[in-house]
Every structure is written in C-alpha cells, then in structure tokens.
Amino acid sequence: MIERNQTSRQPVVVGQVPMEIVSRSRRNRNRLLLLIILAVSAIFIWKNIWPNEQSELENTPAQPITDLHPIVLAKQEELIAATKKIGISILITDGFRSHEEQDALYAQGRTAEGNVVTQVKGGNSYHNYGLAIDFALRTKKDKVVWDMTYDGNGNGESDWMEVVSIAKGLGFTWGGDWENFPDYPHLQMDFGYTIRQLKSGLRPPAE
Ligand SMILES: [Zn+2]
Numbered sequence: 001m002i003e004r005n006q007t008s009r010q011p012v013v014v015g016q017v018p019m020e021i022v023s024r025s026r027r028n029r030n031r032l033l034l035l036i037i038l039a040v041s042a043i044f045i046w047k048n049i050w051p052n053e054q055s056e057l058e059n060t061p062a063q064p065i066t067d068l069h070p071i072v073l074a075k076q077e078e079l080i081a082a083t084k085k086i087g088i089s090i091l092i093t094d095g096f097r098s099h100e101e102q103d104a105l106y107a108q109g110r111t112a113e114g115n116v117v118t119q120v121k122g123g124n125s126y127h128n129y130g131l132a133i134d135f136a137l138r139t140k141k142d143k144v145v146w147d148m149t150y151d152g153n154g155n156g157e158s159d160w161m162e163v164v165s166i167a168k169g170l171g172f173t174w175g176g177d178w179e180n181f182p183d184y185p186h187l188q189m190d191f192g193y194t195i196r197q198l199k200s201g202l203r204p205p206a207e
Pocket of ligand 1: 132
C-alpha cells in the first residue's frame, strides 16, 4: 500500500517543477498559434474585400454559361431547316439549362412529383454548358409528341429516326445511343470535352 502511494504521489510532486516550464512553453505556443490565426484571417479578409486582378483573370474562363454554344445553336437551326425540308416539324424542348434547373429536373421523380427524366445533377449535364438540345416532334395537328414510331411525312420511316440521322450528319451525338439510360430526345456536341473538363472551367472555342 505504501509503495503504491509513493508511486502515485511521485509524478505530482516531481511534476510541479517542470509543470511551470511546460505551461510557459504552452502559453508561448498558444500566443504563436493566435498570431498565425490572426495573420491567416487578415489575408483571407484582404483577399475577399480586394480581389486582385490575377484572380479575376483566372476566373474568366469559368464565367457562367447562360446560353447555347454558338455552334450548337447554328446546328440546331440547320436541323430545324433540314427536317422541315422533308416534311418533319420538330420542336426544341430544351437547350441551355442552368445548374439550378438541372437540380430541379433531377428532383423530378425522386424528391418531387413526375417521372425521372435525367440521371445527372446540376453541372453534370452537357445542357449545363450549352452543348445539348432536346427535341420532340410536332404533328400536323400541332400536337407535340415523343412517339418514335410516328411517320408524319408518310415515307415509311420513323420521323424520329430521320431527325436523329440528320442530326448525326450535322455532328450531334444522340442520347438514344447510350447503353445506360438512353435519352432519346437528347442531342449533344461535346467538342471532345469531358464533363470533368467543363466543370474545371475549360470551354470549347466558339468558332
Ligand atoms: Zn437532353
């Protein structure tokens, strides 16, 4: 018992002397830490209030997109004209989509009412970069349909697939060719850019 008491008392008695040194160095360390925190927050505040020119330049390529890419827009017009020539009227139901709109669409059929229409959240669709369009067919009675068997021009071919074929000739890739979750109304031009690259701020040239 005595032995145990001695050992348990020992660290306390012996520890009292070095404790002062320990607490002094700890106080110094705390003061240094405080200084570092102050310096870091000063830099942070300074950077946020006065963003320097360089960071503005860096942000330029990642400017938010608000419309279709000019080439995609031109090809969309060509598609409308070319399909009209063979007696098919198409309606472009969607083009550029903001991240917020994409998120709302993603919620559809999941957390919101409706059918699931997309597999990707905001930022992950080519629509979010103005590089995709969706189409539908307009019947003679001015009804909008997504009927892939509809043959409005009566040439024995599916109007839908005729549109797809013309679109491919114009350089679009068709969502209907995707193995996982084919997207039949979807046409896109990625210009060789991956979603990852687009997300990082890279943009296909306008010409
Ligand atoms: Zn689409």
